[in-house]
Amino acid sequence: MNDQRLIQEFIRVEEQLREIRIYVRMIRWSGPCTPISEWVIAKTCPLGTSSVVIEEDIMKLLVDQRFFGVCEECHDRKPSGRMHGTTLCQSCASQNHGVVY
Numbered sequence: 001m002n003d004q005r006l007i008q009e010f011i012r013v014e015e016q017l018r019e020i021r022i023y024v025r026m027i028r029w030s031g032p033c034t035p036i037s038e039w040v041i042a043k044t045c046p047l048g049t050s051s052v053v054i055e056e057d058i059m060k061l062l063v064d065q066r067f068f069g070v071c072e073e074c075h076d077r078k079p080s081g082r083m084h085g086t087t088l089c090q091s092c093a094s095q096n097h098g099v100v101y
């Protein structure tokens, strides 16, 4: 998944009354096949923050391991909920290492 699509699907910016909130959609598992997604506030900015700064903040979130990770085997950036640890994604873990979920 390229970064642009990742941003579209997993990051949302909302202008509230008092601040601008950047949300990240986190994926949790309530069973092997039951992902639950939940929008969490990753960062808030004062109202009037320029879109350039917001873009920079979004790029910082993409490299933040709390939210996303890059798989060393397929080199794909994925939401942390789809990672198996910090350096391997779940697809590679099950395809290349026999991990069963």
Ligand SMILES: [Zn+2]
Binding pocket: 071, 072, 073, 074, 075, 076, 088, 089, 090, 091, 092, 093
């Ligand atoms: Zn992978």
